Amino acid sequence: GAVVSQHPSWVICKSGTSVKIECRSLDFQATTMFWYRQFPKQSLMLMATSNEGSKATYEQGVEKDKFLINHASLTLSTLTVTSAHPEDSSFYICSAREGSGVYEQYFGPGTRLTVT
Amino acid sequence: GQSLEQPSEVTAVEGAIVQINCTYQTSGFYGLSWYQQHDGGAPTFLSYNGLDGLEETGRFSSFLSRSDSYGYLLLQELQMKDSASYFCAAEDTGFQKLVFGTGTRLLVSP
Numbered sequence: 247g248a249v250v251s252q253h254p255s256w257v258i259c260k261s262g263t264s265v266k267i268e269c270r271s272l273d274f275q276a277t278t279m280f281w282y283r284q285f286p287k288q289s290l291m292l293m294a295t296s297n298e299g300s301k302a303t304y305e306q307g308v309e310k311d312k313f314l315i316n317h318a319s320l321t322l323s324t325l326t327v328t329s330a331h332p333e334d335s336s337f338y339i340c341s342a343r344e345g346s347g348v349y350e351q352y353f354g355p356g357t358r359l360t361v362t
Numbered sequence: 363g364q365s366l367e368q369p370s371e372v373t374a375v376e377g378a379i380v381q382i383n384c385t386y387q388t389s390g391f392y393g394l395s396w397y398q399q400h401d402g403g404a405p406t407f408l409s410y411n412g413l414d415g416l417e418e419t420g421r422f423s424s425f426l427s428r429s430d431s432y433g434y435l436l437l438q439e440l441q442m443k444d445s446a447s448y449f450c451a452a453e454d455t456g457f458q459k460l461v462f463g464t465g466t467r468l469l470v471s472p
Contacts, residue, residue, distance in 0.1 A: 250404075280460070289462045292459060339404060341405075349395060349412070351460060353405045353406070355403065355404045356404055
């Protein structure tokens, strides 16, 4: 079935540095990918929607310059957390859809980011 | 805005039946999905309701009433492995994005 991978699975970085998280659809082409953020024992908060070859659409309150999203191909989207701060520490999850009009999203295993 | 409310926690015993409710207020609505997430893991798709009524998938069933802005997930023959968080998610018309509910933590005891 449809598999989505994320790399890295966990990362620790120092405050002020940038971190890139990759999201790949392994056995299908993802026309749309989504990035979520999840704090412990809380729900998933959609950060942005990215379509291959176009700019990402960010949700209200999400800083575009801080969370850079690139969807360079139909199988790869990246999220770069720039100038990370401790409050950016969270679980970041990506998901992908195989095409338009498809309701099911396939989720990656998530990346746990800790900023010290 | 959009909001989906769920009970924060539900407890049940093995073999029992449990219902997890979801009430929603969304500016645009296309359908309601349900996802399961174990601690530290990825959400996995369980069920989808695009139309009113009941959808059955094995031990899991999901129901939707658009007129009541309400849905539920029914889990039968509960097993210990069903202990997880369950999220309803509304599909936003036109944008095809999901807005997740507050989540329900299900604890299944022996």
